[in-house]
Amino acid sequence: xxxxxxPHSSRVLFSESFVICAGSVLFRSDTAGRWQIxxxxxxxxxxxxxxxxxxxxxxxxxxxxxxETYEETGYPCKxxxxxxxxxxxxxxxxxxxxxxxxxxxxxxxxxxxxxxxxKGTKIIWWYLTxxxxxxxxxxxxxSEDFRPEFFQADDAIRRLTFQDDKDIAQRALTLVDSYIxxxxxx
Numbered sequence: 654x655x656x657x658x659x660p661h662s663s664r665v666l667f668s669e670s671f672v673i674c675a676g677s678v679l680f681r682s683d684t685a686g687r688w689q690i691x692x693x694x695x696x697x698x699x700x701x702x703x704x705x706x707x708x709x710x711x712x713x714x715x716x717x718x719x720x721e722t723y724e725e726t727g728y729p730c731k732x733x734x735x736x737x738x739x740x741x742x743x744x745x746x747x748x749x750x751x752x753x754x755x756x757x758x759x760x761x762x763x764x765x766x767x768x769x770x771x772k773g774t775k776i777i778w779w780y781l782t783x784x785x786x787x788x789x790x791x792x793x794x795x796s797e798d799f800r801p802e803f804f805q806a807d808d809a810i811r812r813l814t815f816q817d818d819k820d821i822a823q824r825a826l827t828l829v830d831s832y833i834x835x836x837x838x839x
Contacts, residue, residue, distance in 0.1 A: 670773040675718035676705025677782040678825035679730055681803060688829060690809035690822055691726050691784075693799040700814040703821060704801075705777055715759065718780040724793060726801040729786030732759035735832040762828055763821050779821050781829060 679691040692701050706721035708714055715732060722730050736756045742748040743755070759780065767775040793799060804812060810822045 666774055672773065672775050673708045673714065673717075674705055674775055674777040675708055675714050675721055675780065676703055676777055677718045677722045677730070677780045678703060678822050679722050679726060679728060679782045679784065680733060680806075680825075680829060681728075681784040683805070688806045688826065689803040690806050690826070691728065691801050691803050692809050692812050693725055693801055696798045696800060701812045701818075702814065703779075703818050704799075705779075714761070714778045715780060718761075718778065719782060722782050725797060725799050727788045727790060727792045728784045728801065729789070730782040731785050733781040733783040733829065734759045735762075735781055735828045737762055737828055756832075763824060765817055765821070779825075781825055 681689050681691075683689055691704065693704055694701055704722040704725040706717070706725065708717035709720075712720070719730055719732065722728070734757045736754060737758060737760065738752045738754050739758065739760055740750055740752055741755075741760055761778040761780055763779040765775070765777040765779070767777065769775055788801075803809075806822075806826045810819050810826070813819045813822060
């Protein structure tokens with residue numbers, strides 16, 4: 654039997670042509686209850702970025718996001734639940750594939766598809782995280798030289814070097830703010 658073409662464009666990447674990564678927008682609140690976001694200053698390249706890194710073999714993507722955020726920032730953290738629009742179905746439910754608003758979930762809120770030319774494609778899954786402990790020293794690998802700094806959310810977004818990081822941090826802040834507002838309204 655002859656294979657049919659799909660009605661929508663598709664591209665197949667085999668394992669040697671992509672790398673799965675995970676990162677997060679790491680939040681904490683200041684003494685006045687305002688959100689701060691952690692920005693990494695990469696001292697080698699002199700850029701300001703969000704924490705992210707490669708998923709290890711056998712690791713879940715959300716676990717990789719928490720681990721990479723901890724390793725690069727030194728801050729223990731956990732996934733932050735929120736209200737977001739998602740196309741993921743609710744557990745054990747057969748639902749139409751359409752966007753819906755779901756409360757109290759910790760799904761990825763964005764992905765980045767980064768074309769690395771001859772090195773393939775980097776797929777970065779983005780999560781919301783919140784600090785849940787004191788900063789620890791010595792968590793970065795030998796090849797990393799990041800200085801983590803928390804800034805008020807709007808200032809953190811301005812400091813980020815790359816537009817895609819700015820867009821991700823802005824969406825994260827919007828999700829967290831709208832979730833908090835909705836919870837206070839009830």
